[in-house]
Structures are given as C-alpha cells and as structure tokens.
Amino acid sequence: MFNGRYQPVGGPGGKIMPPTFPIPDREKAAAQREGREPVPYAVERRLIDETLCDTVIVDQVPSQANRVEEALLAARDGGRLDLPIFEMTMKEEGVRLTSLDFPHRYADAYLRDSDVNGERFDRSPVGKALRSTSAIDVRPLYQREPYSLIFGAWDSHRKGRWPKFPRIYSSSMFGIDWSIGDRRAGKVDPVNLTGAIDDKGKAERDWRFLPEGTKAKGGKLSEIGHGHIAPNTVHGGVTVREIRRYGWISLAGLERLRFGDASAEAATAARATLAALALVGDRLAFGRASLWLRSGVT
Numbered sequence: 349m350f351n352g353r354y355q356p357v358g359g360p361g362g363k364i365m366p367p368t369f370p371i372p373d374r375e376k377a378a379a380q381r382e383g384r385e386p387v388p389y390a391v392e393r394r395l396i397d398e399t400l401c402d403t404v405i406v407d408q409v410p411s412q413a414n415r416v417e418e419a420l421l422a423a424r425d426g427g428r429l430d431l432p433i434f435e436m437t438m439k440e441e442g443v444r445l446t447s448l449d450f451p452h453r454y455a456d457a458y459l460r461d462s463d464v465n466g467e468r469f470d471r472s473p474v475g476k477a478l479r480s481t482s483a484i485d486v487r488p489l490y491q492r493e494p495y496s497l498i499f500g501a502w503d504s505h506r507k508g509r510w511p512k513f514p515r516i517y518s519s520s521m522f523g524i525d526w527s528i529g530d531r532r533a534g535k536v537d538p539v540n541l542t543g544a545i546d547d548k549g550k551a552e553r554d555w556r557f558l559p560e561g562t563k564a565k566g567g568k569l570s571e572i573g574h575g576h577i578a579p580n581t582v583h584g585g586v587t588v589r590e591i592r593r594y595g596w597i598s599l600a601g602l603e604r605l606r607f608g609d610a611s612a613e614a615a616t617a618a619r620a621t622l623a624a625l626a627l628v629g630d631r632l633a634f635g636r637a638s639l640w641l642r643s644g645v646t
Contacts, residue, residue: 350519350595350630354639356588363529365585365642366390366406387528389586396524396592404526404586407641412519412595412633413499417448419632420495420625424448429628432492436462453496454478454489455503455510470506483511485608490618497605498626516602517626519595519634521641523588593634597626 356362368388379386390405423429434447436458450456464472477488489496500515602619
C-alpha cells in the first residue's frame with residue numbers, strides 16, 4: 349500500500365480543477381429538485397481514518413496508470429531502465445507509439461494493424477506468440493509485454509474468447525471535504541473588432557470588417573478569436589482540505605498468474621520481477637514531494 353498526502357497550490361483551501369464528467373440524468377433531476385447546479389465532478393463518500401468523508405476524484409486509476417507508464421518510458425528512453433518494448437513508427441507522420449502508449453496495451457488496435465517487416469503483426473512470430481497467451485501461461489506477455497499484466501488488459505476486439513488480465517497495480521487520488529467553487533469565464537478584446545467571416549469557423553479564411561451594429565451574413569469574428577466574449581458560467585473547481593493518494597500492488601493478483609510448465613522457483617522470480625517493475629514505476633511517477641496533474645492540481 350502506498351499512501352501520500354498533498355496540498356493544492358497555495359496550501360489548504362486552494363482551488364483545484366478535478367476532471368469533469370458528463371452529468372447523469374438522475375443527478376440533473378436531483379439537483380433541479382434541490383434548487384442547485386449539478387456537479388460535473390465524480391464525488392463520493394469514503395471511510396477515511398474511520399470517519400465518513402465527502403471526497404472528489406482528483407485522478408482516476410486509468411489516469412494514474414498512464415502517468416506510471418509515461419515515467420517508465422521516460423526512464424527507458426533516458427537509459428535508466430532496460431525494458432522490453434514494442435515500438436510502432438509512422439515516419440511520414442512523425443508518430444511514435446510504444447507498449448507504454450497503446451491504450452489497450454498488448455491488445456491494442458494500433459499494434460494489431462501494424463506491420464512487422466512487411467507482415468501483419470498478428471501473423472508475425474511475435475504476434476503469434478502474444479496470441480498464444482492464456483490464463484495458464486502468461487509467459488509471452490511476461491517476456492515481451494509485462495505492462496499488460498501489471499496495469500491490466502483484455503483483447504475485446506479480436507474474434508474469439510481471450511483472457512482478461514486484471515491490474516495488479518492500482519493508484520488513485522481524491523480530495524477530502526470538498527466545496528464547490530464558482531467561476532465566470534470571458535474575454536476582453538482590446539480592439540473588439542466587428543465583422544463577418546466568409547467560411548464559418550475556419551480561422552485561415554478571409555474576413556471583412558463591418559461597422560458595429562451592421563447586419564451581415566457569415567460567421568461571427570468571435571469564432572476565429574476576435575471580439576469580446578461575454579462572461580459565462582463554467583465549472584469552477586473545488587476547494588479541499590487535502591488530497592490523498594492510495595496505491596497498492598496486489599500480491600493475491602500476482603499469485604494468480606500462471607507460467608505454464610515453468611518451475612515454481614522461476615514463477616516466483618517472475619512474480620517478484622513484476623512487483624518490482626510496478627514499484628519502480630510508482631516511485632518514478634510519484635516519488636517526489638510534489639506532482640503536476642493538470643492546471644490547478646499540483
């Protein structure tokens with residue numbers, strides 16, 4: 349178990365901007381009945397130090413896993429760690445994706461639709477090896493794509509019934525005793541040009557100046573960045589007493605992994621290696637005194 353306590357920028361009571369989510373209809377209806385604005389954040393009550401507290405999600409499990417993957421990739425690219433990795437490049441587009449970028453890890457569509465020396469990935473020797481992974485033998489993943497075992501993966505897009513690998517590492521962050529904030533967003537243009545654009549919404553298109561109050565066909569200049577924008581209500585963040593991070597490595601989850609006909613000693617060493625990789629990733633991502641998650645959340 350990893351525990352961490354953080355304060356918002358500016359200390360206790362500082363405003364933070366949690367991730368926003370679509371508001372369920374039931375929450376909209378409840379807010380309307382109670383005469384309040386619905387909350388666009390994920391909130392819940394948790395038992396904290398034996399006391400029920402109102403909490404707000406600051407960073408979810410998938411997001412935290414992505415931060416660990418990003419830290420591992422940076423350590424590998426910087427020569428600090430020697431890790432197995434798949435790397436897909438699209439040279440003309442200047443795109444590089446790796447095992448630590450693929451959203452679905454070993455089962456990702458980018459990997460499936462790539463070529464290895466002119467051969468479709470799934471038909472290549474390494475692709476066939478990954479496809480042979482089963483609940484009773486995870487050695488192909490352990491050898492070439494251990495991140496799928498640590499952070500979880502499931503091949504849900506190929507035909508057939510493929511094994512699900514639940515995460516053995518998890519981390520999340522939440523704020524305690526939150527209070528909703530308020531914010532009015534707008535823009536003041538020092539010139540406040542008025543006019544119309546010929547092709548609505550495209551900033552590179554021509555536009556023409558018109559005296560204020562003149563009616564004209566075409567899009568508004570505000571759509572390409574000119575003119576005032578009147579203040580309007582937007583989600584205003586929250587204040588919290590503190591932010592906590594809880595993380596864990598599941599030893600029970602490690603024990604469930606099977607390594608085919610490998611000896612018991614080899615299987616134990618493999619499980620210890622996966623635990624060590626998860627621990628290293630956690631420390632690389634969260635081992636500092638402060639964290640940068642997004643604007644207003646440090």
